Every structure is written in C-alpha cells, then in structure tokens.
Amino acid sequence: MPENESGRRPHHHDDTDRRIHTVDARTLRAVAHPLRLRLLNALREFGPATASRLGERLGESSGATSYHLRQMAEAGLVEDAPELGKGRERWWRSVHDGSMFESSDFRRHADPQVRGAIDFVLHETATSHAEELNTWLGTMDDWPEDWQRSWDMSDFKIRLTPELAVELSRRMHELVETYRDAVPEDAEGSAVVRTHLHLFPRRSE
Template sequence: MPEKNTAAPQPEPKQPAGPQQPAVRTLDARSLRGLAHPLRIRMLAALRHEGPATASRLAEQLGESSGATSYHLRQLAAHGFVEDAPGHGKGRERWWRAVHQGTAFDETLMYDESDPETRGAADAFLHEIATIHTQELNTWLGDSHNWPREWRSSTDMSDFTLRLTPAQATELIHKVHDLVNGYRDLPQAEDTETVRFHTHAFPRRGHA
C-alpha cells in the first residue's frame, strides 16, 4: 500500500507587486472648492514639483505678492493640501510642503445639479489644469534649443484617435497610468532630469 503524501502544501508564489502609486488626495466637494483658485493650484503644483518653500519664495517664482501667497497657503493648509515643513531654513519664515503627490478628481462633481457652486469650482479647476498643461508645453517648445540633442530627441508630442467604448477608454487610461507609475522608483542616473507627462483622453463627435 503506497504511503500517503503528508508534505505540507506549498504556498502559492507571490504575485509581483504593482507599480508604485503616488500618495493622492481625492477631492470631495469641500476640498474642491478650497483648491479651485488659479493661484492655489499653481502654488500646490510648485510645492509638489520643486519641494518645500516659503510664501516669499513662491511669490517670487509665480510673480505674486508674498501677502497673496501667504494667504492662499493658509487656505490650502485649512483644506489639508499643505503643511509645515520643519527643518527647512534658519530664519523666522514659515516653510510649507505638499501633503500629497497628486490630486484625483471625481467627474461626478461636475454634474451635481443641487450644488452649482461645486460645479463651478470643478469647471474652474479643470480649465486651470488645461491652461497649465498648455503653458508647460509652450515653455518647453520655447526653451528646447537650450537642451542637449539627446533630450530633444527624447520628448513626445503625439495624439491618437481610437474607436473605444467607455469601458475600453477607462481600461486604457488605467494601463497608461500604471505604466507611468512603474517608472517612479528607477535608479537615479547622473543625467536624470524631471520629466513631465501629460495625458488627455476625451470623446468627440463624428467618426475617425
């Protein structure tokens, strides 16, 4: 009579971890209204891209008064977007840092018929983001001749037209985001630079 196999079952192999996801703040109606101001959006972006700063440094960078940046920093802090950055600077100036690396926008905020103020804030927020993307691209085009050839040949300004269902479009967006996030923790080489990626996906009437 053959012996029974009494060996302990082998654990299932671990699935490879997905791409590193950035810390993201999901906007609700209140936080959207607190953020939907052009200067606040730009200040928050500056803190995320450039690191901690004071109100006066942000004012110089963005061409605003320090009184304006100080006020809007306090408003951003009240809504949980920025916080104190201890250990920076030696004077009495207050240093600030972004709490999250990104912002997630719930498109349903645009269609709440019972809350026109939130719908207006959503519209202002999205238009300001579109404006920032356009300005960043134009800045690159105006300054590209000052970059080495290998960087000029490593940029992209493409567009694609596809025939998709809403579910397929959502799937593609998630795959693109996962691909980009998969490059966040690569080893830093000497020639590393900050690279901005913009993605836009939207339907339009008519056939391709």
C-alpha cells in the same frame, strides 16, 4: 521628490509609497483659485518653500501667497515645515504628492459652487498642460541633443466604447507607473519628465 501631479481617480495602480489625495467637495472649493493651484503645483514640483520664495517664483506678493497658503492649510492641502525655518521664517510644504478625482462626481453635485469649482480646476489644468508644452517648445534648444531627440507630441484617433476607453486609460496609467522608480534622482543625464494624458470622444459628423 514632490510631484506636480493631478488627474482622474487612479485605476488600481500601486500608490503605497506616494501620498495621493482623493479630492472631496471641501478641498475642491479650497483649491479652485488660480493662485492656489499654482502654489500647490509649485510646492509639489519644487519642494518646500517660504511664502516669499513662492511669491518670487510666481510673480506675486508675499502677502498674497501667505494668505492663500493659510487658506489651503485650513483645508489640509499644505502644512508648516518648521524644521526648515530659521528665526521667524515660515516654510510650507504640500501634504500630498498628487491629487486624484472623478470629475463626473462633482459635475452632478447639488451645490452649484462645487460644479463651478470642478469646471474651473479642469480648465486651469488644461491651460497648465498647454503652457508646459509651449515652454518646452520654446526652450528645447537649451537642452542636450539626446533630450531634443527623445521628446514626443503625438495624437491618435481610434474608435472605442466607453468601457474600452477606461481600459486604455488604466493601461496607460499602469505603464507610466512601471517607470516611476527606474532612475535614481542623482542619475547623470536624467531629468524629471512630464507626461500628459488626454483622452476624450469626438463626434465623427
């Protein structure tokens, strides 16, 4: 199942069966647009679709979605899925299952457009995480009681060095990976679970 997944560069976990794209300056500039990010996320989460279907899902015109899909195709982020089309129907899919990047590499970039692009992508990602959580809070009553008891929204405050912060993040990535193929897609009562990781320092004064 294509995944809507992005984050910092992976910390040595095994991605041999997954297509993870390491973002470079070119692809960063190509995706630094609100509709393009939403299109890419939709293709990764829900699978291949036509521009019209994506437009219906996202509340956009097929002309707009078609244009931005072609722009992302030029950057190697999406591609045609001709085996799915009938007649003149054009289907698109994400080339990758997820994207990884090291934000500090781009925040120090000589090109101000690249620095602006990474700021945009980071803030859009944070907004997307908040929207996903708020959607769950607004719809949890529609889910079975087992799922209503299984979710979590926690925060923790601990004192760390930068090195220990990297270690904590790496170990959390590795823990998530151990669950990746634990449940078959058609397992009764299962669902795709979204897990967000936010780790950042706070001033104590």
